[in-house]
Amino acid sequence: MGDNNYATIIIMVTISVVQMPRMEGTCLLLLLLLSGGLSTLPPNLKEHHFVNQLMNWTEAQSYCREHFTDLVTVYNSDINQLLRSMAPNLEDWVWLGLYNDRYSWKWSMEGKHFYVGSTHEFLIWANGQPDCVNANEYCVALQGQTQMDDRPCGDSYPFLCYNASSTSYILVMESRSWSEAQSYCRTYHTDLTSIRRKEEKSNITLTLNGSGVQYVWIGLYRDPWAPWSDNTTSTFTNWAPSEPNNKNSFEYCVSMYSMPGKWYDARCNYKLNFFCFTGEVQNTNTVRSCHHVKH
Ligand SMILES: *[C@@H]1O[C@H](CO)[C@@H](O)[C@H](O)[C@H]1NC(C)=O
Numbered sequence: 001m002g003d004n005n006y007a008t009i010i011i012m013v014t015i016s017v018v019q020m021p022r023m024e025g026t027c028l029l030l031l032l033l034l035s036g037g038l039s040t041l042p043p044n045l046k047e048h049h050f051v052n053q054l055m056n057w058t059e060a061q062s063y064c065r066e067h068f069t070d071l072v073t074v075y076n077s078d079i080n081q082l083l084r085s086m087a088p089n090l091e092d093w094v095w096l097g098l099y100n101d102r103y104s105w106k107w108s109m110e111g112k113h114f115y116v117g118s119t120h121e122f123l124i125w126a127n128g129q130p131d132c133v134n135a136n137e138y139c140v141a142l143q144g145q146t147q148m149d150d151r152p153c154g155d156s157y158p159f160l161c162y163n164a165s166s167t168s169y170i171l172v173m174e175s176r177s178w179s180e181a182q183s184y185c186r187t188y189h190t191d192l193t194s195i196r197r198k199e200e201k202s203n204i205t206l207t208l209n210g211s212g213v214q215y216v217w218i219g220l221y222r223d224p225w226a227p228w229s230d231n232t233t234s235t236f237t238n239w240a241p242s243e244p245n246n247k248n249s250f251e252y253c254v255s256m257y258s259m260p261g262k263w264y265d266a267r268c269n270y271k272l273n274f275f276c277f278t279g280e281v282q283n284t285n286t287v288r289s290c291h292h293v294k295h
Pocket residue numbers: 163164165166168170188189190
């Protein structure tokens with residue numbers, strides 16, 4: 001075919017029940033074969049496995065990593081449909097490889113990761129935080145001027161910029177959403193402030209002293225529901241209505257309810273069946289391009 005032609009790759013699906021000798025349960029094995037014989041094709045074999053054993057999310061993750069590649073990543077509705085059809089019962093709750101990592105914080109400035117632990121002991125979370133209320137809190141504000149609290153990024157608060165050229169901290173007393181605050185700081189100063197050192201924390205405390213602010217944005221944030229267990233990112237979701245909701249702030253892992261194939265956040269300590277996959281870890285772009293490969 002010429003350079004400008006696009007070919008639709010045939011997806012051949014084989015579902016078979018395979019008795020795995022080393023596993024207690026029956027394993028439904030699904031092979032997703034992408035054929036087309038093109039050199040530009042991604043690795044062309046991916047197996048999805050339904051594991052008929054009850055485990056909590058972390059146990060399931062370990063099991064998948066030991067026996068297969070990892071917990072499953074769902075890239076699109078086709079894969080979601082395939083998984084759904086593999087669950088033997090209509091009313092199964094099955095773990096997917098998606099979780100809401102409450103400790104995956106990053107600083108806006110320099111893109112450096114935030115480390116929980118001894119190097120940041122001067123940074124204290126307020127009591128019970130981070131709690132990701134309603135599965136909707138992915139930005140961090142200082143509360144009561146000293147302690148950290150995860151808040152909805154769309155909330156409007158005053159914010160703290162850092163100006164690298166004047167090595168100063170600037171409290172901006174206009175209420176803005178976190179990303180508006182970030183834009184402001186990046187335009188007029190350097191960025192929303194980080195708090196990486198004890199000295200930085202005490203300067204910030206001084207800057208805030210007497211301001212009376214209750215919440216003030218700093219440069220700490222995280223990506224919701226990313227990455228998946230296998231470290232890939234996929235923007236496809238299939239949440240049930242009103243989900244995810246992080247009910248009672250205990251729900252940080254994702255399960256699929258087999259009948260409609262919809263997703264729910266759930267307590268990670270529930271014991272559920274789960275889906276694993278075998279195959280190379282692929283990035284989202286590669287997977288998306290499967291249906292229309294240019295050659
Ligand atoms: C902050 O830094 C910018 C350059 O990034 C500079 O033009 C500006 O004067 C500084 N503002 C303050 C308040 O220090």
